[in-house]
Every structure is written in C-alpha cells, then in structure tokens.
Amino acid sequence: MTPEQDDLSRLRIEYSRREQRLAGSDLYSFSNPAYLFAVQQRQRAMLKALRAWGCAELEGRRILEVGCGSGRVLAEMAYFGALPQHLAGVDLLHRRLVEAHRNIPGGSFTAADGQNLPCPPHSFDLVLQFTAFSSVLDEQVKRNMAAEMLRVLKPGGVIIWYDFWLNPANRQTRGIRPGEIRALFPGCAVDLHKTTLAPPIARRIVPVSWGLAVFLEALQVLNTHYLALIRKVEG
Numbered sequence: 001m002t003p004e005q006d007d008l009s010r011l012r013i014e015y016s017r018r019e020q021r022l023a024g025s026d027l028y029s030f031s032n033p034a035y036l037f038a039v040q041q042r043q044r045a046m047l048k049a050l051r052a053w054g055c056a057e058l059e060g061r062r063i064l065e066v067g068c069g070s071g072r073v074l075a076e077m078a079y080f081g082a083l084p085q086h087l088a089g090v091d092l093l094h095r096r097l098v099e100a101h102r103n104i105p106g107g108s109f110t111a112a113d114g115q116n117l118p119c120p121p122h123s124f125d126l127v128l129q130f131t132a133f134s135s136v137l138d139e140q141v142k143r144n145m146a147a148e149m150l151r152v153l154k155p156g157g158v159i160i161w162y163d164f165w166l167n168p169a170n171r172q173t174r175g176i177r178p179g180e181i182r183a184l185f186p187g188c189a190v191d192l193h194k195t196t197l198a199p200p201i202a203r204r205i206v207p208v209s210w211g212l213a214v215f216l217e218a219l220q221v222l223n224t225h226y227l228a229l230i231r232k233v234e235g
Helices: 003-022 033-052 072-079 094-103 139-152 178-184 199-205 210-219
Strands: 063-066 087-091 108-111 124-130 153-164 188-197 223-232
Touching (some): 033 153, 033 199, 033 210, 033 223, 063 072, 063 139, 072 124, 139 178, 178 223, 188 210, 199 210
Parallel strands (some): 063 087, 124 153
Antiparallel strands (some): 153 223
C-alpha cells in the first residue's frame, strides 16, 4: 500500500469514527447557537468575497464540492441561487452520499477521492473544499487534490477554500496556513480572509451575547479558519 492509499484508508476509518462519536450530539446542529453563528458568519464572509470577485450570481453556474459529506454546503449554494442540477459532489463515504442525494434531489454525487475527480477538464465555475484538506495528512495527496481542482475549473472560475489553520486538539487533522495554500495553487491569485471565531470560545460567548461574538470575530485575533478565493492567473 502506498503512503497515499494508507492516508485515504486512515481517512475513511476516522470519518466513520467521527460519525459514531458525534451521533446524537448537537455540536453541528443548527439548534446549537454557536454552530449557527459559525455557519452564518462564514456565509456572510463567502458572499462578500464572491461579490468582490464578481461571482455572486450563482444561477447557471456549475459547482463541485470535494469532500461534500451529506451535502450541507452544496445545499447552501442552492439556497443562494444555484440550480440543484448544476451541483455535484464527491466523497469517500457512500452513506454520506446517500444523505446528499436526499438533501439535494437533482444533484450529482459520486464516491471518489479528490485525487481522481470523475469530471472532464474545465467542467465547473466554482470548486469548493470545506475542511477536507485539513483532514489529509499526506502532503502528496494534498498536492494531487489541488491539481485536480484546478484541472476541472473553467477558465475564469473560482476555487472557494474554507479550512482551519489551527486545531491542536485533533491529531487526525493538520491546520493549513496561508503559505501552504498558495504553494498548493501555484500561478493563482489567492484572496484570503481570516474568519470563524474559535469554536470553544464561541460556545461560551454566543449563548450569552451574539453581538460580543460578532465583535470578537471582527478582531480576527481569535479566528481559526481561512476563507480563500483562488483563481488562475490568465496569461
């Protein structure tokens, strides 16, 4: 087994364990105020960045998510105007894809890893990755995934990256800092925004004061994630 295959096997096992560990938990439920806060703040930051890049209108755009899970992020894209039949996702776990089909009727979902996307070149206007790369420990796998995302991106298209740069509590993940993001996508313009108030802090602050949480996140000092828009530089 190659190191790349070994890391994918580790990922499948870890994702299954994570699902079992979180079964019955409201940690990633909209009934949890801290999770709702994090999602809404991320959505605002993403829409603001897309507007700045002239990509805010999603109707008619074809969108792919690498590591789509149950389709929550793609469902957000549909809420923001993307057509379900233009949404596609790949994931390692088949049972997650069953949920994604249920959550987004009309979408296209395939069991695959991000190193071998089952898509022709230049197929998508937007390619998304939300906390998929930080779960990959093998550096070559990450490089392969980034190259595939660029391969399927249309000329003038945008990669939307959302991932954390710090998570010392989870040894099955590795944070990714701005220099590494730029190295993964050479020859690209990378627009970075530091976002998402550290979840342990948000869980304490948000139930007490949503406004204070907004203020602390705006300072960026306690933020744990980067939202990046990545576009090939023409010429």
